[in-house]
Amino acid sequence: MTATVRYSDVEVGTEIPERVFPVRRIDLVRYAGASGDFNPIHWNERTAKAVGLPDVIAHGMFTMAQAGRLVTDWVGDPGALVEYKVRFSAPVVVPDDEKGAEVTVSGVVKEKLDGNLVRVALTARSGGAKVLARSTAVVRLA
Amino acid sequence: MGINREYVGREYRSPQPYEVTRVKIREFAEAIGDPNPVYFDPASARAAGYGDVVAPPTFPVIMGMEGMSQAVVDPELRLDFSRVVHGDQSFEYRRPLQAGDVVETVTRITDVSALGGNELLTLESEMRTVEGEHVLTAKNMLVVRGAAEEPREQDAKGQGSSA
Numbered sequence: 452m453t454a455t456v457r458y459s460d461v462e463v464g465t466e467i468p469e470r471v472f473p474v475r476r477i478d479l480v481r482y483a484g485a486s487g488d489f490n491p492i493h494w495n496e497r498t499a500k501a502v503g504l505p506d507v508i509a510h511g512m513f514t515m516a517q518a519g520r521l522v523t524d525w526v527g528d529p530g531a532l533v534e535y536k537v538r539f540s541a542p543v544v545v546p547d548d549e550k551g552a553e554v555t556v557s558g559v560v561k562e563k564l565d566g567n568l569v570r571v572a573l574t575a576r577s578g579g580a581k582v583l584a585r586s587t588a589v590v591r592l593a
Numbered sequence: 594m595g596i597n598r599e600y601v602g603r604e605y606r607s608p609q610p611y612e613v614t615r616v617k618i619r620e621f622a623e624a625i626g627d628p629n630p631v632y633f634d635p636a637s638a639r640a641a642g643y644g645d646v647v648a649p650p651t652f653p654v655i656m657g658m659e660g661m662s663q664a665v666v667d668p669e670l671r672l673d674f675s676r677v678v679h680g681d682q683s684f685e686y687r688r689p690l691q692a693g694d695v696v697e698t699v700t701r702i703t704d705v706s707a708l709g710g711n712e713l714l715t716l717e718s719e720m721r722t723v724e725g726e727h728v729l730t731a732k733n734m735l736v737v738r739g740a741a742e743e744p745r746e747q748d749a750k751g752q753g754s755s756a
Binding site for chain 2: 472478
């Protein structure tokens, strides 16, 4: 499969429209099971608070998956992803209610590289905090 | 007591190869809420040029967890998993993982350092098929909160630093 976004149509500064992803406790429980990461700070308030966190926090990899989706949905092909890195700059705090937390993700093309590759800078915010910093994806466009 | 620095360079090999299956890819894609048909439907994946359904980009965390689990239960490493938060993560892909791949993971502790009152543990995982094809490399840095300032007995009595 090839990407649906063309390299020639993209410029430095091209923006990927912002998206909002909900994160509830049930999502963290499901993610713990699917990923095998059963660290109790992602489901047990008592443990989270005992280690100094304000409440249960989302798995960083769950947030990374949401932010990555902004890029893979944009290009249409998850196989177009060549490199993907994130820094978890603040936790996504997930309260024990029906609404949970929200992660707002946006992206902008930072660099055009050889071989139809572009580097996209990603930003993710939750509860007023920047939860991903210095996060980039390198994708191969059509 | 902090992380055992003598463990830098230590390798943890997956006890058995990991078989990437359609069912596990589906479970993982549902857990991250990503409905892309190339994760769920073999016909869609084939139409997209793949041999079978492919795995989402962060799927390799499953194999990474296996390597980390071995480190976590290694008492000599002195890692308190409940104090661990994820610092950063990167992946370099040769291609997406695909149902039918059988993958071996070698996870190496590449660095242990202190930052403020925390300790940072860096792991690098290389994932290859059993046929020897290098599919991807994952790196992650874990922050062990407060590991470098665990109060000792005398600290509690006010004789040590209160950092």
